[in-house]
Amino acid sequence: DGGITQSPKYLFRKEGQNVTLSCEQNLNHDAMYWYRQDPGQGLRLIYYSQIVNDFQKGDIAEGYSVSREKKESFPLTVTSAQKNPTAFYLCASSNPGTSGGPTGELFFGEGSRLTVL
Amino acid sequence: GESVGLHLPTLSVQEGDNSIINCAYSNSASDYFIWYKQESGKGPQFIIDIRSNMDKRQGQRVTVLLNKTVKHLSLQIAATQPGDSAVYFCAEKRGYSTLTFGKGTMLLVSP
Numbered sequence: 001d002g003g004i005t006q007s008p009k010y011l012f013r014k015e016g017q018n019v020t021l022s023c024e025q026n027l028n029h030d031a032m033y034w035y036r037q038d039p040g041q042g043l044r045l046i047y048y049s050q051i052v053n054d055f056q057k058g059d060i061a062e063g064y065s066v067s068r069e070k071k072e073s074f075p076l077t078v079t080s081a082q083k084n085p086t087a088f089y090l091c092a093s094s095n096p097g098t099s100g101g102p103t104g105e106l107f108f109g110e111g112s113r114l115t116v117l
Numbered sequence: 118g119e120s121v122g123l124h125l126p127t128l129s130v131q132e133g134d135n136s137i138i139n140c141a142y143s144n145s146a147s148d149y150f151i152w153y154k155q156e157s158g159k160g161p162q163f164i165i166d167i168r169s170n171m172d173k174r175q176g177q178r179v180t181v182l183l184n185k186t187v188k189h190l191s192l193q194i195a196a197t198q199p200g201d202s203a204v205y206f207c208a209e210k211r212g213y214s215t216l217t218f219g220k221g222t223m224l225l226v227s228p
Contacts (some may be wrong), residue, residue, distance in 0.1 A: 004160075033215070040125055042206060042218035043161075058215070090160055105151065106216060108160030 003027065006091050008111035013078070013085070013116050015044045021076045021112045023091035030095055033106065037088040046089075049074055058086060073105035078114060125204060127223045136194040140207035145188060147209040150193045151216065152181060155204045159222045164192070164205075194224075202226045 004025045013019045014104045025032065037041040045058030060096040063082025068074055074093075078085045092106040130136050142150065147171040153161035167174045167181045167190075172179050180193040190207050204223050208216040 019164075033216075040220070042220040044218075045215055046213060092160075105163050105166060106161075108153075108162070110160045111158075 004091055004093055004107055004109035006089075006112050009110065009112060010116050011112060013114060015116060016080045018077055018079050019114065021078070021089055021091075023074045023076065023109060025062070025072055025091075025093045027093055027107060028071070029040075029093035029107070030071070031054070031093060032068070033092040033094075034058075034064070034066065034076045034112075035090040035092065037090060037111075043090060046076065087116055088113050125221050125223045127225060128216060129225045129227065132226055132228050133201060133211060134196060134197050136201070138192045138194075138198045138205050138224065140190040140192075140219050140222075142190055142207065142209045142219070143190050143217070144164050144211055145185070147211045147213070148224075149210050150183060150190050151208045152179075152190075153206045153208065153218075154201075155206065155221070157203075161206060197224075199226045199227050199228055 007022045011019055032108045033048040034046040036046055037043050044060050046060055046064050047055055047058055047066040049055035052068055052071050055066050055068050063079055065077045089112045094104050094106050118177040128138060151166040154164050165176045165179050165181050166205050167183050176196045176211040182191045190197045194201055202225055206218050206220045206221045210220045
């Protein structure tokens with residue numbers, strides 16, 4: 001079945017360690033996104049990529065890094081510079097919407113829960 | 118499951134009632150709006166969308182209403198079922214921008 005696969009579902013990290021969250025999609029979508037979700041808050045955009053080998057910072061990019069070497073993959077690295085990394089991380093993908101913009105409906109993965117010990 | 122619902126506005130209804138979830142959006146120039154449903158521990162799922170040239174759109178058991186004058190969006194769920202219990206997010210965008218999400222509303226449906 002087509003969809004977005006995030007792994008791992010749960011991840012524990014010690015302070016000072018970098019960790020990488022995986023996101024793979026087989027929907028043939030051009031655009032991919034990473035969001036962070038904290039309790040009681042909406043989704044906040046970390047990074048997004050509209051095409052292979054290109055990506056842009058979202059609203060809360062500090063302490064995170066991404067790469068987009070393949071269309072189907074958009075891994076997120078949470079670095080030691082991220083001061084409060086414990087959160088639920090969501091990956092999404094989309095094709096351009098019919099309104100002409102780059103983001104139509106977003107398709108989300110099941111999320112990765114990162115906890116810093 | 119994930120505690121994404123902590124401190125959220127909560128709407129409690131009885132099974133079979135109609136539910137109305139409201140959302141105030143921020144950008145008067147937004148031209149596309151979308152509602153997502155998120156169950157505990159899962160990623161958000163698309164419910165329904167609407168473009169700014171419309172004021173109403175209906176799906177299966179759901180209706181979205183858009184009032185651009187007061188920048189207000191609502192989601193109506195008919196004959197609410199226990200399986201509708203979740204957090205509901207609205208999101209907006211304008212042109213080539215990315216989606217901006219609201220904080221969400223938790224819907225609790227009692228049998």
